[in-house]
Amino acid sequence: MKDQLRHIIETTLTQLIAQNSLPALTLPEIQIDRTKDKSHGDFACNVAMMLARSAKMNPRQIATLLVDALPETDFITKVDIAGPGFINFTLSADSAQQVVKTILAEGEQFGQSDLGAGQSVQVEFVSANPTGPLHVGHGRGAAYGSAVSSLLKAAGFKVHREYYVNDAGRQMDILATSVWLRYLETCGETFIFPSNGYKGAYVSTIAENLKFAHGDAFLAPTVDVFDGVVADEPAGGDKERHIDDLISNARRLLGEDGYRHVFDAGLNAILADIRQDLSDFGTDYDEWFSERSLMETGVVDDAIDALKKAEMLYEKDGAWWFKSTEFGDEKDRVVVRDNGQTTYFASDIAYHLNKYQRGFDTVIDIWGSDHHGYIPRVKASLTAMGKNADRLKVLLVQFAVLYRGSEKVAMSTRSGQFVTLRELRDEVGKDAARFFYVLRGADQHMDFDLELAKSQSNDNPVYYVQYAHARVCSVFRQLSERSLTWDKVEGEKQLTRLTEDHEQALLSMLSRYPEVINTAATNYTPHLLAHYLMDLARDFHTYYNAHQFIVEDQPLSQARLTLITAVKQVITNGLSVLGVSAPETM
RNA sequence: GCGCCUGUAGCUCAGUUGGAUAGAGUACCAGUUUCCGAAACUGGGGGUCACAGGUUCGAUUCCUGUCAGGCGCACCA
Known part of the structure; x- marks a missing residue:
């Protein structure tokens, strides 16, 4: 309807210019707005006001010219000029009723359009580390990401939903080691669990299953496990080095195959849980993309080579740095550490290179807003590799603060005291949770009231x-x-x-x-x-x-x-x- | 210190890409059922759109500055 109006106005204006009733000028984008007030009809157009300056004419005068020249149509019954120069259109009753027939004829299809013209869009969202169950913060990303995906699909885009699985890197090593230590405990070994390890009950469950399936196959004596390990923080040491030493001991004592087995036991169990959780939440994916696969198939090396070839990397202090400052970042960033390991950022460069290579017209990343500082360097890496960084859109989601009535629900990741997405679903239900999450703009801080969400009242x-x-x-x-x-x-x-x-x-x-x-x-x-x-x-x-x-x-x-x-x-x-x-x- | 986000009714938030008299919900007050579900509806009060400039026919919206809050500034992921 808007398009029809826009078309009529456009042709009438060009006609007026051709007749020299209006001076020759370039037409602006014709805007048709829905009116706020019924007394202004159904649609309003402000083109007369926009033309007033360049035509050097009174807006109402232009509007009068335009309205007089408009052709008769069957779907408009009334055209008025109001206020400073608005042109108000009132729809005929017949065309207003037409929408009901359209809705019944199109059914589930009603509202869909070909706006996207089949362009492909990749939407990556949630992508939480598989080191534990999803919490309510991830829930907002899940609800927002799947809603955006569905919207794009309805608007005629080809949508590919993807979850990036961080199945490599230090956090996963900490998880694997945590699982192994719990496993050793079920085998009867006793020691103080590292302060920096994952202490959730789910880790013990995974360990028990490992013990059930493999018996003592991964057993090692405690003295060997803690051999040469720096003291933990509560014991006056360093918790980061403590856990890193335990990781390297685990690798050594278990051997490559054994370590990989324990590692995968943790990864697979948690990933399966996350998939089930998201599926129950009504969020489904087309692809679960593994970070490890990027390394194993050499995409990370390819990306680094591409940057080296473009002379965007340099060596300093034994590490390889990316010149992101040349693209507006605050400082240069390390992609290969002095110990030869690639950084998380290197994986991410490779991942985005891979996304572009897969040929999506638009790539959308949905991140927690605490990662916003990360945007410049990722865009910089794409530009450096000769890609158009504008095809990447990063959408940020603020965290939700939970309330129970007026009481704020205490949450902290450090203490492990977070409310899981599953608990939220159990308490308020999938529908209420999803609706509440998308009720506010994603970039808005949000107060999520559990009492309100589950209340069966007119408040809800x-x-x-x-x-x-x-x-x-x-x-x-x-x-x-x-x-x-x-x-x-x-x-x-x-x-x-x-x-x-x-x-x-x-x-x-x-x-x-x-x-x-x-x-x-x-x-x-x-x-x-x-x-x-x-x-x-x-x-x-x-x-x-x-x-x-x-x-x-x-x-x-x-x-x-x-x-x-x-x-x-x-x-x-x-x-x-x-x-x-x-x-x-x- | 630098960067990003936010500031609208007592509270939670919208605001159609710069339009007409700034809107909902909630809370508060007053009403509506011989009638398809009252988890609903009707009416009422409530505002310096954080503040100060600027851009123009016109600013809650765009630009600059100030103030206030959140987040981020790793050879972590």
């Missing part, structure tokens, strides 16, 4: 929207109880009977849905959709309270049933994009 926005859907279903249950039926064909014929203000408002709201999807998709802002659904639900509840749908007047009744069926469809579609269910009963 999730239920508010779902209830609107259930209410429509309930009306149809009532209909069949009275042995009546809904006749779609008849209903569509009678749409002209929808003349009440509430019905007009609903029609207008329904027609906005495709625009909301496109705006939310292009801006990566699912919260716009969440808010739209609340607005739609409110218009519906208001309508419900003001009017009966099942009435004696059969044509009217059919028209109303047709309208609320369209409402039900749009709520279903919108909630589905957000990964929230649309229940028939509450």
